[in-house]
Each structure stands twice: as structure tokens, then as C-alpha cells.
Amino acid sequence: EAGVAQSPRYKIIEKRQSVAFWCNPISGHATLYWYQQILGQGPKLLIQFQNNGVVDDSQLPKDRFSAERLKGVDSTLKIQPAKLEDSAVYLCASSSHSGYTFGSGTRLTVV
Amino acid sequence: GENVEQHPSTLSVQEGDSAVIKCTYSDSASNYFPWYKQELGKGPQLIIDIRSNVGEKKDQRIAVTLNKTAKHFSLHITETQPEDSAVYFCAASWVTGGGNKLTFGTGTQLKVEL
Numbered sequence: 001e002a003g004v005a006q007s008p009r010y011k012i013i014e015k016r017q018s019v020a021f022w023c024n025p026i027s028g029h030a031t032l033y034w035y036q037q038i039l040g041q042g043p044k045l046l047i048q049f050q051n052n053g054v055v056d057d058s059q060l061p062k063d064r065f066s067a068e069r070l071k072g073v074d075s076t077l078k079i080q081p082a083k084l085e086d087s088a089v090y091l092c093a094s095s096s097h098s099g100y101t102f103g104s105g106t107r108l109t110v111v
Numbered sequence: 112g113e114n115v116e117q118h119p120s121t122l123s124v125q126e127g128d129s130a131v132i133k134c135t136y137s138d139s140a141s142n143y144f145p146w147y148k149q150e151l152g153k154g155p156q157l158i159i160d161i162r163s164n165v166g167e168k169k170d171q172r173i174a175v176t177l178n179k180t181a182k183h184f185s186l187h188i189t190e191t192q193p194e195d196s197a198v199y200f201c202a203a204s205w206v207t208g209g210g211n212k213l214t215f216g217t218g219t220q221l222k223v224e225l
Contacts, residue, residue, distance in 0.1 A: 042200050042217050091154050099157065
């Protein structure tokens with residue numbers, strides 16, 4: 001089966017600019033997650049969707065981050081405005097009863 | 112919420128030796144403990160997992176043990192090879208019908224030297 005697709009792979013922006021990341025999960029996976037992985041740390045959950053509804057967004061900095069999952073398939077994560085500390089890899093994952101799969105991530109550098 | 116601690120942060124072994132990475136978790140409700148391998152520029156890849164109703168699981172050169180009472184779990188890699196060099200993460204989760212949020216450890220950089 002095809003894996004979790006993410007784009008872009010890399011993004012460099014200036015602080016206070018906005019940026020968006022896209023994720024296409026494995027077909028049929030109802031649950032989709034966005035994780036933030038800061039260099040040298042483990043991934044940290046930002047938001048979890050079940051179909052197109054939010055299950056957990058308690059760790060999402062809602063003053064600057066937003067996410068949506070249209071029609072229960074693809075998802076976008078947006079940051080506006082970006083701060084230097086948002087520099088990280090943003091990982092998308094999807095899961096079903098058969099397993100949990102991560103994409104390769106988008107590496108964001110805020111300068 | 113759940114908190115996962117992982118040790119050591121770096122581990123260097125000779126090819127053919129064994130490697131052990133240890134994790135502790137805080138939430139007794141956690142019932143699923145996966146281990147991930149992450150290579151440079153890639154997302155984490157599941158290598159083995161264990162559920163709380165099992166004490167040990169083995170898959171070829173990789174094994175995981177779980178001590179629910181002490182809230183410890185460990186990854187054991189035997190006969191290490193250079194391709195085992197990567198960052199390894201443990202995680203803990205409470206699996207529900209609506210998916211499961213993973214809480215990760217801080218990672219172990221494993222280097223297998225020739």
C-alpha cells in the first residue's frame with residue numbers, strides 16, 4: 001500500500017510569515033495525526049483527527065497554528081505567523097486497526 | 112498526562128554486540144508500547160511493539176520486555192549490524208477505538224561501529 005504522503009519536504013520562511021503543510025494519509029485510515037519534532041527530541045502530538053472531526057488538539061498553539069481535514073481524507077496544517085521556535089520537522093501519521101504509519105515529514109526552518 | 116523517559120541518549124557498540132535501550136512511563140493506564148527507528152531525513156518506522164498483557168516479544172534480532180509493575184520497558188538488539196545505526200524512540204499510548212496518541216521518549220542515537 002502507498003505510504004503517508006507529505007509536502008513540501010523542506011520549507012524556509014522568515015519569522016512572521018505564514019506556511020502550510022499538506023498530508024495525504026493511507027487510504028482507509030480514519031485517524032490522522034500531526035506531530036512536531038524539534039531537533040534532538042521525540043515527536044510531540046499537535047492534533048489528532050478521527051475522520052474529519054478533532055479528537056485532541058490540547059497541545060496545538062491555537063493562536064498561531066490551525067489544521068483541518070477536508071472530507072476525512074487529506075489534511076493541512078498552517079502556521080501564521082511563524083516564530084523562530086517553530087523550526088522543526090512536522091510529521092503526519094495515520095492509523096487504523098492494522099497499524100500506525102508516519103510520513104517522511106516537512107522540515108521547516110524559520111529565519 | 113503521560114511522561115516517557117528514555118536512556119541512554121547515545122549508545123555506541125561494536126558490530127556483533129548487543130544494545131539495550133530503556134524507557135520508563137508514568138501513566139499506569141498506558142497499554143501499548145511501540146519502538147520506532149528513525150533514519151536521517153525519514154519519519155519514524157515501527158520496528159516492534161508490545162501490549163500490556165504481554166511481558167516479552169521477540170522478532171528475529173529484536174526483543175522488547177515490559178515490566179508493568181515498575182513501568183519499565185526495554186528494547187534489546189542482538190548481533191548488531193552497521194545498518195542498525197539510527198535514532199530509536201520508545202513511546203507509550205492508551206489505545207482506544209478512536210486511535211491512540213503516542214507519547215515519545217527523547218530518543219537514543221545508536222552507533223554500530225565496525
